[in-house]
Amino acid sequence: MQTLYRRLLRLMPRIGVQVTDIAPGTALVSRSATPLSVTGAGKGTWIVRRNKGGATPEPGATSAVRLGETGAVLLMDAAAGQDERKLQLAAAEYLCTQHVAAMLALYEANCVFDVGANNGQYARRLRRLGYTGRIVSFEPTSETFAKLEKAAERDPDWHVYRCGLGREETTAEIHTGWKTMNSLLGPSDYGKDRYSRFHTSDTEEIRIRRLDEVMDEALDGLADPRPYLKMDTQGYDLEVFAGAGKRVEEFVGMQSEVAVLRLYEGSPGMGEAVATYEAAGFGITGMYPVTREATTGRVIEFDCVLMRADAAPTP
Known part of the structure; x- marks a missing residue:
């Protein structure tokens, strides 16, 4: 039949x-x-x-x-299936974005702070996944900010700031010409061995602001702000986090790129970063590899997603 x-x-x-x-x-x-x-x-x-x-x-x-x-x-x-590393990383990126979208919905987040926005890739991905709340993106370098500003121009609830965030209000020199890896920190010896782009660089003077200093402006107009903090600042995430001060307690969740193998001189290791976030009341809900060594399989960095359990809405 x-x-x-x-x-x-x-x-x-x-x-x-x-x-x-x-x-x-x-x-x-x-x-x-x-x-x-x-x-x-x-x-x-x-x-x-x-x-x-x-x-x-x-x-x-x-x-x-x-x-x-x-x-x-x-x-x-x-x-x-012939390139296991590429397949695993692609799957991890997909699972991470799906998980973040689910957490934003579960915790009723209505403002995402996108720190280290680059060209706006993260914000565009959130929109494709159905997130409709406010996005506030921070990108300090002039050339990249111009692309970010253009990406956001037709989205009235996507706000962009040309500045970096850190522990204190100041100006600083950022390494440029490293594409998505521009950093306020210099490369480590390991980073130089891994990436040829680190062998040369230009610099640009940028403004650094504290996160707690910009929050009122960024959240203006939201009757019940429930912010989420995403950081991808190439080794500078803990400095951004420190700049939130006591107001870090207002965030329902967060996401940070944590390093197992350090690409930048003076950047914190994964253990130090996660311990700091957990001490502030956040708990891990997902860990997703971002980069891996092709020769050894070792993970270099993880995207770490953490939420504040006591901020979850009561069923």
Whole structure:
């Protein structure tokens, strides 16, 4: 007896779609010059994907992996599995962003402080994931801030500040020309060995403000502020955190890039950073590797997500 799956595939040519069986549970589907492949992912589930370059997939080249009892399915290309490190980091980035979005919703956060915003990648990702609250982004360097400002110009609830944040109000020289890794700190010996970009740099004088000094302005107009703090400042997160003073207690949660292997001279290690955050009342809800050594597999940095448990809304 024909399965429903096969009957559906046989109907596709009537709407201009060509179907060719290439393996049990797998078929090649094409329309015009763009092939699509259909992969059986289990009972009642099939996945259709566009094939790169119009290539016909080899039988068994694609597999579908069920993710536990969640109902989610991961479509795995054979080529993807060849670079374990890249696959793991991509998965970690995806899981981290999904987790942050879930925590923002659970804790009813309505203002995200995006410290070390770069071009606005983090804020744009939050919007794609459905976060509609206020975003306040901080980026100190002139060239990068111009890109950030442009990214935010059509979003009325995305505010941008051209400054860095730290322990005290001052000015400082920041290393530039390191792309997403510009820092107020110089590179460590380990950092120089890992990244050739650290061998040369320009500098730019920037303004440093305290977080507690900008909070009233950033939260203005919110009747019941429930802020979340994200920091990605290339070794400077604890200085930003210190600048919040007592007002750090107002944050329902936070996110910090913590270092296992230090890329910057004088930056805190993961143990010191996490201990500081936990002493301020935050508890870890997720740890996601950001970078790993290709030769050893060691994690260099984690994205650490922490929430203040007593700030969770009562069910």
